[in-house]
Amino acid sequence: MNIDNKIESRKPPVATTGFIGWLRINLFSNWFNTIVTLLVAYFLYQIIPWFLDWAIFSADFIYNYKGERIIDRSFCSRVANPEEYHAACWSIIIVRFYQFIYGFYPVEQVWRVNVTYFLLAIALIPLLVEQLPYRKHLIKFTIIFPIIAFILLYGGFGFEIVPTNKWGGLLVTLVLGVFGIALAFPLGIILALGRRSKLPVISMVCTLFIEFIRGVPLITLLFFGMVMLPLFLPEGINMDGLVRVLVAVTLFQAAYMAEVIRGGLQAIPQGQYEAAQSVGLSYWQMNRKIILPQAIRITIPSIVNTSIGLFKDTTLVIIIGLLDLLGIGRGALADATWMGLSNEVYVFVALVFFIFTFGMSRYSLYLENKLKTGINMGAD
Amino acid sequence: MSQESIISLKNVNKWFGDFQVLQDVNLEVKKKERIVVCGPSGSGKSTMIRCINRLEEHQEGTIVVDGIELTGNLKNIDSVRREVGMVFQQFNLFPHLSVKENITLAPIWVKKMPKAEAEELAMKQLEIVKIPEQANKYPGQLSGGQQQRVAIARSLAMNPNIMLFDEPTSALDPEMIKEVLDVMVDLAEGGMTMIVVTHEMGFAKTVANRMVFMDEGRIVEEAPPDKFFNNPESDRTKLFLSQILNH
Ligand SMILES: Nc1ncnc2c1ncn2[C@@H]1O[C@H](COP(=O)(O)OP(=O)(O)OP(=O)(O)O)[C@@H](O)[C@H]1O
Ligand SMILES: [Mg+2]
Numbered sequence: 001m002n003i004d005n006k007i008e009s010r011k012p013p014v015a016t017t018g019f020i021g022w023l024r025i026n027l028f029s030n031w032f033n034t035i036v037t038l039l040v041a042y043f044l045y046q047i048i049p050w051f052l053d054w055a056i057f058s059a060d061f062i063y064n065y066k067g068e069r070i071i072d073r074s075f076c077s078r079v080a081n082p083e084e085y086h087a088a089c090w091s092i093i094i095v096r097f098y099q100f101i102y103g104f105y106p107v108e109q110v111w112r113v114n115v116t117y118f119l120l121a122i123a124l125i126p127l128l129v130e131q132l133p134y135r136k137h138l139i140k141f142t143i144i145f146p147i148i149a150f151i152l153l154y155g156g157f158g159f160e161i162v163p164t165n166k167w168g169g170l171l172v173t174l175v176l177g178v179f180g181i182a183l184a185f186p187l188g189i190i191l192a193l194g195r196r197s198k199l200p201v202i203s204m205v206c207t208l209f210i211e212f213i214r215g216v217p218l219i220t221l222l223f224f225g226m227v228m229l230p231l232f233l234p235e236g237i238n239m240d241g242l243v244r245v246l247v248a249v250t251l252f253q254a255a256y257m258a259e260v261i262r263g264g265l266q267a268i269p270q271g272q273y274e275a276a277q278s279v280g281l282s283y284w285q286m287n288r289k290i291i292l293p294q295a296i297r298i299t300i301p302s303i304v305n306t307s308i309g310l311f312k313d314t315t316l317v318i319i320i321g322l323l324d325l326l327g328i329g330r331g332a333l334a335d336a337t338w339m340g341l342s343n344e345v346y347v348f349v350a351l352v353f354f355i356f357t358f359g360m361s362r363y364s365l366y367l368e369n370k371l372k373t374g375i376n377m378g379a380d
Numbered sequence: 381m382s383q384e385s386i387i388s389l390k391n392v393n394k395w396f397g398d399f400q401v402l403q404d405v406n407l408e409v410k411k412k413e414r415i416v417v418c419g420p421s422g423s424g425k426s427t428m429i430r431c432i433n434r435l436e437e438h439q440e441g442t443i444v445v446d447g448i449e450l451t452g453n454l455k456n457i458d459s460v461r462r463e464v465g466m467v468f469q470q471f472n473l474f475p476h477l478s479v480k481e482n483i484t485l486a487p488i489w490v491k492k493m494p495k496a497e498a499e500e501l502a503m504k505q506l507e508i509v510k511i512p513e514q515a516n517k518y519p520g521q522l523s524g525g526q527q528q529r530v531a532i533a534r535s536l537a538m539n540p541n542i543m544l545f546d547e548p549t550s551a552l553d554p555e556m557i558k559e560v561l562d563v564m565v566d567l568a569e570g571g572m573t574m575i576v577v578t579h580e581m582g583f584a585k586t587v588a589n590r591m592v593f594m595d596e597g598r599i600v601e602e603a604p605p606d607k608f609f610n611n612p613e614s615d616r617t618k619l620f621l622s623q624i625l626n627h
Contacts, residue, residue, distance in 0.1 A: 277461065
């Protein structure tokens with residue numbers, strides 16, 4: 001009857017929108033939640049200012065509290081005057097920064113490392129941004145990047161050879177992490193397909209390989225690479241130490257990736273295979289164009305997760321004498337001029353690892369959200 | 381019977397484990413013939429037509445498609461699959477590819493057709509199935525009827541001589557069944573050789589040259605639609621027809 005007299009839609013009774021609403025829903029929804037929130041808040045209140053003070057506001061960087069330039073541990077405020085000063089002394093990092101980033105790479109050649117770092121960033125772009133003009137061409141660059149990186153870092157083709165025992169620090173960490181992941185990815189795909197192969201020999205070999213590698217700790221594989229791999233090579237051929245470690249790391253990672261990708265393959269409905277076969281695609285065309293793009297898309301978050309694990313596990317190479325980021329740190333601590341500054345070194349190393357792994361984990365979250373919301377992204 | 385068969389199944393037997401799913405199946409299909417296959421669930425209809433493009437392997441007997449015998453020979457299998465298109469109950473479109481890419485994929489990769497030509501072909505096929513405006517969408521954005529029509533277009537793009545349909549409308553809501561059947565009727569009128577597994581008896585009556593009734597892995601009755609519907613010989617056919625026509 002009374003059309004004009006529409007019922008006004010009422011406001012929600014308590015704020016469930018805006019910042020206050022967010023707080024109410026997420027942090028103070030019931031008494032238990034509220035107590036936890038307050039405890040955490042108190043804890044953060046205690047920790048954060050203390051840490052910031054230790055790490056930044058009261059810390060030594062280049063000069064100590066007397067204004068002297070810090071050239072060894074005795075100049076650090078907290079060593080010179082331990083009664084009054086407790087904060088970090090970052091000079092150990094600053095003085096040895098070159099080593100942390102490049103190891104013992106010759107200074108006059110170090111531009112090659114910088115160029116490689118820069119190209120790495122470029123190679124990552126098409127993986128991070130899906131909607132990109134010329135993405136297909138950039139992906140090609142990403143695929144050949146490892147070869148370019150190898151030539152730049154190691155030498156040859158007119159570049160002076162820099163033997164890998166001169167490499168160290170972040171360089172070694174990234175080489176092992178990036179090469180290990182990049183090489184393990186195609187190998188993992190092959191192993192996953194192989195394990196599902198209808199040919200029993202292939203499937204058995206792949207299964208045995210995967211299960212063997214997964215049943216052995218990485219450190220065992222590293223020793224295997226160092227000690228046993230040379231025994232398998234023909235006499236006179238001497239395999240580079242870093243390459244041997246890289247082989248071990250790659251095999252290790254490939255086995256894990258294979259299992260992750262196999263999970264993705266299992267999630268692809270049988271109908272996809274049948275449709276692909278019925279239009280005449282060959283086995284490899286079917287996998288390359290239909291099955292793998294879908295399987296990899298749904299497993300990228302897990303692939304990134306295992307990659308994060310590998311990236312951190314590369315620190316184990318310290319045991320067989322390679323100086324990765326952590327190795328350089330420990331080397332610095334063993335040096336009498338800087339002894340005792342382990343807090344600074346470990347915090348720094350942890351921070352660098354955190355930056356990389358946090359980046360990777362955000363990337364996997366971003367992909368996960370995209371997979372959840374997006375209908376389907378354009379295919380390659 | 382002057383014309384040669386384009387599809388010929390002779391004494392085909394197949395087992396899944398100990399279970400015999402096809403028993404002495406004999407079927408001859410001539411060029412431009414339209415065969416409709418029906419029968420109760422589990423009678424082996426899907427298995428039979430899937431043997432024709434080797435999605436399933438038969439164990440005894442011979443299957444010859446367009447002069448090519450299906451054996452373990454991979455080359456023969458590839459050749460047969462180029463001759464035979466197949467449409468599935470669940471559409472089985474490639475969800476990560478756009479409609480257009482779904483259609484151009486096989487022409488580009490199997491026939492090595494240049495991309496531009498393949499895209500032109502895709503648009504032509506989409507006109508035939510009456511949804512050219514959907515070319516750039518993804519399968520997930522289409523209705524079931526539209527998806528099935530894309531699936532038909534995808535098969536047609538390979539220019540097959542034979543089309544197999546395995547219950548193409550069973551997964552569709554009633555209002556979409558007609559749009560798919562219409563496309564299939566057009567195809568039949570265009571002279572395509574078709575084997576259609578379906579329970580759409582209206583479609584069967586208008587389109588089929590011959591009805592094939594299967595039960596328990598055997599072809600029980602084979603007859604022109606007139607005779608099949610009005611005067612079937614086997615009791616099992618009568619029972620089946622009474623069940624599906626009276627519900
Ligand atoms: N891969 C398989 N492994 C084992 N048994 C199977 C397999 N595929 C089908 N079968 C069995 O073979 C029989 C025939 O199956 P088929 O799919 O050919 O029947 P259908 O006539 O198409 O039935 P529907 O009308 O339900 O589709 C069924 O009993 C089914 O359970
Ligand atoms: Mg069936």
